Amino acid sequence: MEREIKVLQEKATRDIDGARTLEELEEVRRRYLGRKGALAQFIKRLGTAPQEVRPLLGQQINRLREELENLYASRMRALEEEALQRRLAEETLDITLPGRRRKIGRLHILTRTVREIQEIFLRMGFEVVEGPEVEIELYNFERLNVPRDHPARDMQDTFYLEGNPDWLLRTHTTAVDVRVMEGRRPPMRVLSTGHCYRRDAPDASHSPMFHQADGFMVGEGVTFADLKGVLMTFAREFFGPQTRTRFRPSFFPFTEPSAEMEISCVFCGGKGCAVCGNGWLEILGCGMFHPRVLEMAGIDPERYTAFAFGMGVERPAMLKYGIDDIRLYFENDLRFLEQF
Amino acid sequence: MRVLISWLSEYVDVPISIPELSERLSMAGLAVEAVEPFGDDFVLDIELTPNRPDCMSMLGIAREVSVLLDLPLRPPKVDLREEQEEASRYISVEILDPELCPRYVARVILDVEVGPSPPWMQRRLEAAGIRAINNVVDVTNYVMLELGQPLHAFDYDRLRGGRIIVRRAMEGETLLTLDGEVRSLDPSMLVIADVERPVALAGIIGGAETEIGPSTRRVLLEAAYFHPTSIRRTSKRLGLRTEASSRFERGMDPNGPVIASARACQLLQSVARGRVLAGAVDVYPLQVSPRRIRLRPERLKRLLGVEVPGEKIEQILEKLGCAVTRGESLEVIPPTFRPDLAIEEDLIEEVARIYGYNQIPAKMPVEATTQGRRDPVLEIEDTIREILVRCGFHEVHTYTLTNPQVFQRIRVPEGDALREVVRLRNPLVEDHTILRTTLVPGLLQVLSTNAARGTKDVHIFELGKTFHPLSGEVQERRELGLAMMGELTEGNWNLRPEQVQATFYHLKGAVETLFEELGVSGYQLRRGTRPWLHPGRSAELLLDGTVIAVLGEVHPEVARHYDLPLRAYLATVDIEAILPFVSLRRAYRPIPKFPAVYRDLAVVVEEEIPSGEVEKVIAEACGSLLERIELFDLYQGPPVPEGHKSLAYTLTFRAGDRTLSSEEVEELLARARQLLTQRLNAWIRGQ
Numbered sequence A: 001m002e003r004e005i006k007v008l009q010e011k012a013t014r015d016i017d018g019a020r021t022l023e024e025l026e027e028v029r030r031r032y033l034g035r036k037g038a039l040a041q042f043i044k045r046l047g048t049a050p051q052e053v054r055p056l057l058g059q060q061i062n063r064l065r066e067e068l069e070n071l072y073a074s075r076m077r078a079l080e081e082e083a084l085q086r087r088l089a090e091e092t093l094d095i096t097l098p099g100r101r102r103k104i105g106r107l108h109i110l111t112r113t114v115r116e117i118q119e120i121f122l123r124m125g126f127e128v129v130e131g132p133e134v135e136i137e138l139y140n141f142e143r144l145n146v147p148r149d150h151p152a153r154d155m156q157d158t159f160y161l162e163g164n165p166d167w168l169l170r171t172h173t174t175a176v177d178v179r180v181m182e183g184r185r186p187p188m189r190v191l192s193t194g195h196c197y198r199r200d201a202p203d204a205s206h207s208p209m210f211h212q213a214d215g216f217m218v219g220e221g222v223t224f225a226d227l228k229g230v231l232m233t234f235a236r237e238f239f240g241p242q243t244r245t246r247f248r249p250s251f252f253p254f255t256e257p258s259a260e261m262e263i264s265c266v267f268c269g270g271k272g273c274a275v276c277g278n279g280w281l282e283i284l285g286c287g288m289f290h291p292r293v294l295e296m297a298g299i300d301p302e303r304y305t306a307f308a309f310g311m312g313v314e315r316p317a318m319l320k321y322g323i324d325d326i327r328l329y330f331e332n333d334l335r336f337l338e339q340f
Numbered sequence B: 001m002r003v004l005i006s007w008l009s010e011y012v013d014v015p016i017s018i019p020e021l022s023e024r025l026s027m028a029g030l031a032v033e034a035v036e037p038f039g040d041d042f043v044l045d046i047e048l049t050p051n052r053p054d055c056m057s058m059l060g061i062a063r064e065v066s067v068l069l070d071l072p073l074r075p076p077k078v079d080l081r082e083e084q085e086e087a088s089r090y091i092s093v094e095i096l097d098p099e100l101c102p103r104y105v106a107r108v109i110l111d112v113e114v115g116p117s118p119p120w121m122q123r124r125l126e127a128a129g130i131r132a133i134n135n136v137v138d139v140t141n142y143v144m145l146e147l148g149q150p151l152h153a154f155d156y157d158r159l160r161g162g163r164i165i166v167r168r169a170m171e172g173e174t175l176l177t178l179d180g181e182v183r184s185l186d187p188s189m190l191v192i193a194d195v196e197r198p199v200a201l202a203g204i205i206g207g208a209e210t211e212i213g214p215s216t217r218r219v220l221l222e223a224a225y226f227h228p229t230s231i232r233r234t235s236k237r238l239g240l241r242t243e244a245s246s247r248f249e250r251g252m253d254p255n256g257p258v259i260a261s262a263r264a265c266q267l268l269q270s271v272a273r274g275r276v277l278a279g280a281v282d283v284y285p286l287q288v289s290p291r292r293i294r295l296r297p298e299r300l301k302r303l304l305g306v307e308v309p310g311e312k313i314e315q316i317l318e319k320l321g322c323a324v325t326r327g328e329s330l331e332v333i334p335p336t337f338r339p340d341l342a343i344e345e346d347l348i349e350e351v352a353r354i355y356g357y358n359q360i361p362a363k364m365p366v367e368a369t370t371q372g373r374r375d376p377v378l379e380i381e382d383t384i385r386e387i388l389v390r391c392g393f394h395e396v397h398t399y400t401l402t403n404p405q406v407f408q409r410i411r412v413p414e415g416d417a418l419r420e421v422v423r424l425r426n427p428l429v430e431d432h433t434i435l436r437t438t439l440v441p442g443l444l445q446v447l448s449t450n451a452a453r454g455t456k457d458v459h460i461f462e463l464g465k466t467f468h469p470l471s472g473e474v475q476e477r478r479e480l481g482l483a484m485m486g487e488l489t490e491g492n493w494n495l496r497p498e499q500v501q502a503t504f505y506h507l508k509g510a511v512e513t514l515f516e517e518l519g520v521s522g523y524q525l526r527r528g529t530r531p532w533l534h535p536g537r538s539a540e541l542l543l544d545g546t547v548i549a550v551l552g553e554v555h556p557e558v559a560r561h562y563d564l565p566l567r568a569y570l571a572t573v574d575i576e577a578i579l580p581f582v583s584l585r586r587a588y589r590p591i592p593k594f595p596a597v598y599r600d601l602a603v604v605v606e607e608e609i610p611s612g613e614v615e616k617v618i619a620e621a622c623g624s625l626l627e628r629i630e631l632f633d634l635y636q637g638p639p640v641p642e643g644h645k646s647l648a649y650t651l652t653f654r655a656g657d658r659t660l661s662s663e664e665v666e667e668l669l670a671r672a673r674q675l676l677t678q679r680l681n682a683w684i685r686g687q
């Protein structure tokens, strides 16, 4: 019997090692280690063996079982590993096929720019408001000290509406300044944004509808120096910290003194190029509110002073992103919108 | 204003380079737009603001230079040799409308020899952009460029009656003007007339009949001050802007005519050998009296935020031509050629301008602080935009200006409220004649434009205003529009179009998501009827009886009008109507501690019965333990009988305080089945 055990050991070892698949291995296990397997047969036959060799044989059988079980387990691990490797190999993808993407949406670049401007002034304590796009002469012109015969009131520049001789499409959001001042007491810091309209034939730099951001600050000690500080901060925040600014005298009926703020050219850094000419780009109009404007809004111009400014939104965005045609904003070509 | 440097140098030294000069002028408010070479000389092209008529002359620019560089100004010397004979023997002047013409100065020059003006004069005119005509006309233009005062020369012998009458034109009068046009005049226009007829349009253009020609021997020279508004109105009315009118309409110096006419006479003597009669006929019925303005240095400091020394203020103003008296504050009389200096702030601006805006320090306000905040409605608008962007929509901005043809294109019938529009009184182009009453055409146009350019998958929204005439007012309403067309994802290889393209339900889902995020709930759904939508595939959402949203598939006819290559879907949301219901406040709800029980339920009903009805019945039967109903299958075909459909739902049951037993759930399901059978004549599959 001892010899038989030896033979079995060799045979079983060979079979386990020779199993090519998990199924084959299971078959081998059943054959040797199963309930009716070869080892079980030996145990049964143990009773027929002489009394004195029984313990020894028992020991040998147990040792063999242990040995075969270990062998079986390691063979199984090897086969499992093989099977896994095979599966992984079979499942290999062409990683160069296109990814499946969810399309993401985007805010229009004008909305983003308006918001950016709003954020900058919000941080400086400005309140952001809105007013009507259809205005009346009173707010768009008269209360801003633009008298009836001022060139700015020409039919050429302003869209008027049927139904009421006073109705027009506001030409600037400065009209909102007047509405806000009228109903409140200083101090005030207010920014308004929205559509404005000018009767301009559309071309690369003109659009009959455009956006403006317009702000003012009224208080007991508001000065031109404050105007400069606030607007220089804006320019640096919007165009970058390297931006330099300068103020040139200008003329608006509703401000006195009036100024034009220029920034160092975003393209050449101020050295002078085809876009800017002399290194500077006009960016906004500003000034101290004319005392008549404050007075008409019910604010005592002796006690309070105010600065005001107004800027387009399309142009600064054009400068910032290098957009060369204002009409792109309103065509809404997705290939344009997706760039921002 | 075009400024020839050598000419400018006659009145002031220019010891700095041209670029530096340009810079100094620009920084003082006289924007030098271009520097052009002119022979061996240069011309500065200066863009003037409308408040500076005084700078529409060489002398005016020279004055600015002299102030900026602190150099003496050299106005032209006028020494005139007059004849014995008095001009007043030849001409009398009568001003019938002193409001419109406060001053008229006439001079008479005899024996002029009309011919070309000398080359130096022609060259200067050319540099300024004015064509040389003959020596007499050239002199008037030359003096206008030099001193700013427009002048006009008449052929004295063609004037009738030896009298100049300044009056309003009479109805029906006409005038053949120098440009060869016959102008119809009306009483709003001021004319210069002789005893018989108008001979010039005051301050704008002369008449052809009294024009200086080769045979002219005697000249009547006009130098006047006209009311700016009148000139501007007439010029606008006739669509005629001239060198003269562009000066008068901004306001000239009422004292300019005397000196300018003398200067012109002096030049006519030298270049046309004229004999100047003694004296000017100077009629000045409405004296323009100089203004006195108080300037308080502390006011200046309060406005500018910088202290400018008193002497400096005085010095600047005096150099600009003001008379300054020092006292408690400064008493300033601005020169009559500066009509723009009317109030204290105007003087402060002058001081700041010369002192230099860039010398004023920049500082941040130390005012009483205010809180930065956005108007709450703008916050909601921003939230709406964010939600839609997260849903994959691109924002668009379209014109609020449109035209009535769009209503036809979107099948809006005559008489529909959307056709009640606000019209532009003075439209510029045919495409833009009205204000939009709906966002729909704009969105369709964006789909169309993109499709035409090869982009067929377009998912967009616009948040903007529509405009409606409403009992004598224009009502501006906030509206939201959504449009979907084509594939929602990219990289769709091996997927069928119907698996990836937008459908009615994608659009409905977007609207549902929007409302959920905005906290708008409890709305009802019914079939929609808007003409631009497919009648069988459109819906309206109602809240408190008001339609808050309309959505559906674009009507095939409308899709054809816009050349849409795929089925497209459109929704409009009345933002004004939902604003009162929007709630952005959030509160934490505990995450459920007890497990849910899931059950599937398949119901067969007649095909007309909407799924919404079935859900309602199930919800009623199951009560509050039913957490969620989700449709997972809709099926028609065998073995479901003809005219019927099968709807399969996953029901989620959960109790907040315990684990539900399957008996409880089965009982609820049984109740649901029973109610479905009763109410909807449904039968339950798998039973």
Ligand SMILES: [Zn+2]
Binding pocket: A265, A266, A267, A268, A269, A270, A271, A272, A273, A274, A275, A276, A277, A279, A280
């Ligand atoms: Zn540049």
